[in-house]
Amino acid sequence: MENQSDLIAALATPEAVSALSLVRLSGKGASATVERLMNLKPGKLTGKKRAVGDLAGIDYLVAISWPQGKSYTGEEMVDLMCHGSPGTARRILEELEKSGARMAIAGEFTHRAWINGKLTSLDVLTLAAEYKENKHGGGRENYSAELLEITSEIEGLIEFNEDHEVSEEEKIEKLLKELLKNTHDLAIKVKRAEILPRVFIMGPVNAGKSTLFNKLYGKETVVVSSIPGTTRDGATRIVSLRGRNVEISDSAGYGGEILDGKALEIVRGAIRKSDRIVWMDPDCGSEETSVSGKHEILCICSMSDRKETRVKEGWLPVSSVTGQGIEKVIEFITATEKASSSWQLERIEELLGQAIAATESKDIALAAEIVKEVLREAEEQEKCGDAVERALERFCVGK
Amino acid sequence: MRRKVTEKHQVIVIGGGHAGVEAAVASAELGCRTILITPSIKKISLMSCNPAIGGIAKGTLVREIDGLGGVTAETADKTALQFRMLNMKKGPAVWGPRVQSDIEEYCLTQRQKLKDAGVNLVQGLVTKMIGPNRRIEAVLLSDGRKIKGDAFVIATGTFLNGMLHRGKETWPGGRRGDISAIALEKDIRERMFHVKRFKTGTSPRVLRKSIDSSFLEKQVSHDLSFRFSWATKNGVKNRETCWLTRTTGKTERIVRESLEQSPLYSGRIRGKGPRYCPSFEDKVTKFPERTGHPIHLEPMGKASRIMYLNGLSTSMPEEIQEKIVRSLPGFKKAVISAYGYSVEYTCFETGEFDKTLKLRETENLYVAGQILGTSGYEEAAATGLLAGASAARKVLEKKRITPDRMSSYLGVMVDDLVTRGTDEPYRLFSSRSENRLNLRQDNADRRVFTLANNLGTLCERKKEAYVKRERKYKQFKKIMASKRVQGKSVEDICKRPEISPEDIWEIIGLRPKNMDEREILSTVVLDLKYSGYVSRAEKRYRVRKRYGQVSLSSIKNYDDVHTITIEAREALNRRRPVTLSDAEAIPAVRQADLDALVLYLMSRSVSRET
Numbered sequence A: 001m002e003n004q005s006d007l008i009a010a011l012a013t014p015e016a017v018s019a020l021s022l023v024r025l026s027g028k029g030a031s032a033t034v035e036r037l038m039n040l041k042p043g044k045l046t047g048k049k050r051a052v053g054d055l056a057g058i059d060y061l062v063a064i065s066w067p068q069g070k071s072y073t074g075e076e077m078v079d080l081m082c083h084g085s086p087g088t089a090r091r092i093l094e095e096l097e098k099s100g101a102r103m104a105i106a107g108e109f110t111h112r113a114w115i116n117g118k119l120t121s122l123d124v125l126t127l128a129a130e131y132k133e134n135k136h137g138g139g140r141e142n143y144s145a146e147l148l149e150i151t152s153e154i155e156g157l158i159e160f161n162e163d164h165e166v167s168e169e170e171k172i173e174k175l176l177k178e179l180l181k182n183t184h185d186l187a188i189k190v191k192r193a194e195i196l197p198r199v200f201i202m203g204p205v206n207a208g209k210s211t212l213f214n215k216l217y218g219k220e221t222v223v224v225s226s227i228p229g230t231t232r233d234g235a236t237r238i239v240s241l242r243g244r245n246v247e248i249s250d251s252a253g254y255g256g257e258i259l260d261g262k263a264l265e266i267v268r269g270a271i272r273k274s275d276r277i278v279w280m281d282p283d284c285g286s287e288e289t290s291v292s293g294k295h296e297i298l299c300i301c302s303m304s305d306r307k308e309t310r311v312k313e314g315w316l317p318v319s320s321v322t323g324q325g326i327e328k329v330i331e332f333i334t335a336t337e338k339a340s341s342s343w344q345l346e347r348i349e350e351l352l353g354q355a356i357a358a359t360e361s362k363d364i365a366l367a368a369e370i371v372k373e374v375l376r377e378a379e380e381q382e383k384c385g386d387a388v389e390r391a392l393e394r395f396c397v398g399k
Numbered sequence B: 001m002r003r004k005v006t007e008k009h010q011v012i013v014i015g016g017g018h019a020g021v022e023a024a025v026a027s028a029e030l031g032c033r034t035i036l037i038t039p040s041i042k043k044i045s046l047m048s049c050n051p052a053i054g055g056i057a058k059g060t061l062v063r064e065i066d067g068l069g070g071v072t073a074e075t076a077d078k079t080a081l082q083f084r085m086l087n088m089k090k091g092p093a094v095w096g097p098r099v100q101s102d103i104e105e106y107c108l109t110q111r112q113k114l115k116d117a118g119v120n121l122v123q124g125l126v127t128k129m130i131g132p133n134r135r136i137e138a139v140l141l142s143d144g145r146k147i148k149g150d151a152f153v154i155a156t157g158t159f160l161n162g163m164l165h166r167g168k169e170t171w172p173g174g175r176r177g178d179i180s181a182i183a184l185e186k187d188i189r190e191r192m193f194h195v196k197r198f199k200t201g202t203s204p205r206v207l208r209k210s211i212d213s214s215f216l217e218k219q220v221s222h223d224l225s226f227r228f229s230w231a232t233k234n235g236v237k238n239r240e241t242c243w244l245t246r247t248t249g250k251t252e253r254i255v256r257e258s259l260e261q262s263p264l265y266s267g268r269i270r271g272k273g274p275r276y277c278p279s280f281e282d283k284v285t286k287f288p289e290r291t292g293h294p295i296h297l298e299p300m301g302k303a304s305r306i307m308y309l310n311g312l313s314t315s316m317p318e319e320i321q322e323k324i325v326r327s328l329p330g331f332k333k334a335v336i337s338a339y340g341y342s343v344e345y346t347c348f349e350t351g352e353f354d355k356t357l358k359l360r361e362t363e364n365l366y367v368a369g370q371i372l373g374t375s376g377y378e379e380a381a382a383t384g385l386l387a388g389a390s391a392a393r394k395v396l397e398k399k400r401i402t403p404d405r406m407s408s409y410l411g412v413m414v415d416d417l418v419t420r421g422t423d424e425p426y427r428l429f430s431s432r433s434e435n436r437l438n439l440r441q442d443n444a445d446r447r448v449f450t451l452a453n454n455l456g457t458l459c460e461r462k463k464e465a466y467v468k469r470e471r472k473y474k475q476f477k478k479i480m481a482s483k484r485v486q487g488k489s490v491e492d493i494c495k496r497p498e499i500s501p502e503d504i505w506e507i508i509g510l511r512p513k514n515m516d517e518r519e520i521l522s523t524v525v526l527d528l529k530y531s532g533y534v535s536r537a538e539k540r541y542r543v544r545k546r547y548g549q550v551s552l553s554s555i556k557n558y559d560d561v562h563t564i565t566i567e568a569r570e571a572l573n574r575r576r577p578v579t580l581s582d583a584e585a586i587p588a589v590r591q592a593d594l595d596a597l598v599l600y601l602m603s604r605s606v607s608r609e610t
Ligand SMILES: Cc1cc2nc3c(=O)[nH]c(=O)nc-3n(C[C@H](O)[C@H](O)[C@H](O)COP(=O)(O)OP(=O)(O)OC[C@H]3O[C@@H](n4cnc5c(N)ncnc54)[C@H](O)[C@@H]3O)c2cc1C
Pocket: B014, B015, B016, B017, B018, B019, B020, B037, B038, B039, B040, B043, B044, B045, B046, B047, B048, B049, B124, B125, B126, B127, B155, B156, B157, B158, B159, B160, B174, B175, B176, B178, B181, B184, B200, B201, B202, B277, B313, B341, B342, B343, B368, B369, B370, B371, B374, B375, B376, B377, B380, B381
């Protein structure tokens, strides 16, 4: 996504038979390209314009253009509304490609909108979250607007006391509580949209992986959701451990038929740099070598409560029976990088809680200051830039 | 002791309003011979509008004036009829002390303060300035007298070519019963200073006897042992009652039906009015769905026959005003003693004056009060103090001193007026400050002490009193720092929103022995309570201030800076800001863009060095 303004195109509506399909073009020369293909006078689609006509003999369609700075992406942009058969759209795209447009990759339009300041990171994340829930468009919270409304309510309440014509404190409290709820919902969505840091529990069969997994999962954790079958066969759970969302995979047991070294080979392809591995072996076998060195690994010597267990140097003694070492394991797992956007939303939730407390204690001026801090937090873009990039991976092409 | 006034004096103040009085007192305190010229000595510090001092942010400003050695606070205390702390339920940072004052006592007290300060009073109307713009030498009075000076402060309020309006009537005047300063305004225009026209208005006054108070809601004084000035020994006294009534649907209907008779709506007044102190015509037009607008009845003085109708500013014709007033509950037989009207006047354009309130083109001409484009007694008094001190410092060849916006409302106001400008009469609001939790009324003296010391406006007696208070503050603070309650430090407990200063005293067993101690103890707690927010606000401000020192001149084309948004690139290419702060002022440029610009400049300077 380096070259921000090269011309990209994609189908922006689902690929299916429907009344209309939308092909979107964004970048330098979007207008000129369509003008040429539709045989329009140059300049006919410069600025915010509309044109109806035939495009390269493929379809009779409506073209809507936006100038730079005024469009969804912030770039020169043209939407082509054509008849809704996948074939038509595909042929139009082919024609556009011949004219120099590149096919957009997933989320590229939104990414450009974000780069160009048309959307805040929060907007993007919300979109991503909603997209994932298959709620196409619509209902996007305009978070900053909501905050600004509260701010102006509060300021009115503070400044125009003499007029007695202003909303009461309760109204502010209600607004703040609503916002807190929305934030909370948003936080949950964003957490789901984010690619979570993952922890794989691995090791030879019967090393006690499942026991450890259940110990982590059962006692100290809260299940957020479960995704079956992500790894070879073992269970994968998104758990909230000490306030952090982590995806824990137990790559355990398959009736003992496949060696777990093999299991490792299988997951290896799916392993990301941010992932962590807990390698378990009561015999302290040096299996860690089979895991590429760039991943953080915690080697644990399981079943440390048994008499015959010999703990080798560099191995952490752990027992699911006595609980020895479990704390250390949790520490290792939760030390994974927390996605900054959910961190940010949690911070916002915390701040809103404080603002509500201040309102309840009749310190509206303090509440106002806290809300301004929330506003700054929400508008700060770079803080969650990273998460944005990742969230974009989940977008469909053309969105 | 009256000095001869034809000799050469050092500082000349033109206009004896709220600004002029503080200007003269400050100049005299700095040791300059000071003359105040005003058409009527009896009307010095006359309140043209409602008889009240203070309010939200304004009351805090009055306490800043006290901390700076001004007289407004003491006078307000002495002449108070009733006290109310506004915003009691909105948090201590925005408490707004306000007193009702006896309008005649107020004038008398202010005149006495001028005399005490050794200011010479000259009754007369200034018609012209003599000398080139660069250096004004003297002023000419309408009776032909000429008064020389080394520095001048113009504080002529709403009088510069003042035009009064009511219904279809229009007549020249600075306010009801006063002449308009037409010649002086002409002189200012001919000297090519940039000026603009603003307007404001006032409400009708009614005879107290003619109102049936059984229909009204009584507004009693708050008893908080409050006073604006540390020099006032006892809390302000409660000597009068105010009343509250509300407009009926009928009131609004009358106004709506007669709108074309208001000079505001018939287009005869073109000057910009204050959005936040609107005429009743404005209220009805802008909020058509509302009725029941509150109208406060405020006595013009102790046992005064006349009541001011706060909230009913109007310039409708007399007969309509009568109808409006009589539509209020309890006002069936009301007799209007003076009708409301609007005044349109000339004031200086933003950019004409600097932060010492000196007109930029001149070396010795200062401006203060309403002619800066402000509105309100408190705003006038505070700017007057600064202008008077600046003028005196100029003639004494002392360093120029300016207030800063993080530590006082005076600083906020001056900075706003000079750098942002205003296209309507500027009124102070707490939200104009980015450091509101610090700009409180309780700590005003502590916040402005450095400024007062630098300006030289605080007399020895007040300075000593301050030093004593400061010692107490430190002592209380130390006690609090040393205490722990249930394993928690008192400082941490202070930070909890539900904890009030009184709770803290209870917890640590410290009882204030008197009013002063009570206030100092509150300040210690509140300072601790908000310290986190305040230091963050100050840090943000420091960073922003540095933006002013970052030059953007090395960037030839913003298209080269790929890390900023297209919108920002376009705006920056078009506007070509000189510094990063100029860039910040452009709406299309966001915080992230500013950061990106800093990084870009940094990376380039590094690559050039290597
Ligand atoms: C009709 C009216 C309505 C108002 N409404 C509001 C309101 O709604 N809200 C609000 O906040 N404020 C209002 N005010 C404004 C308030 O009165 C002023 O903000 C405040 O008085 C300004 O103080 P000042 O010292 O600048 O000027 P003023 O108090 O106006 O004093 C100016 C002084 O200069 C003298 N003077 C003028 N010309 C000359 C000259 N050529 N030579 C010598 N002396 C001269 C005058 O006689 C007067 O004493 C209103 C004022 C008026 C007249």
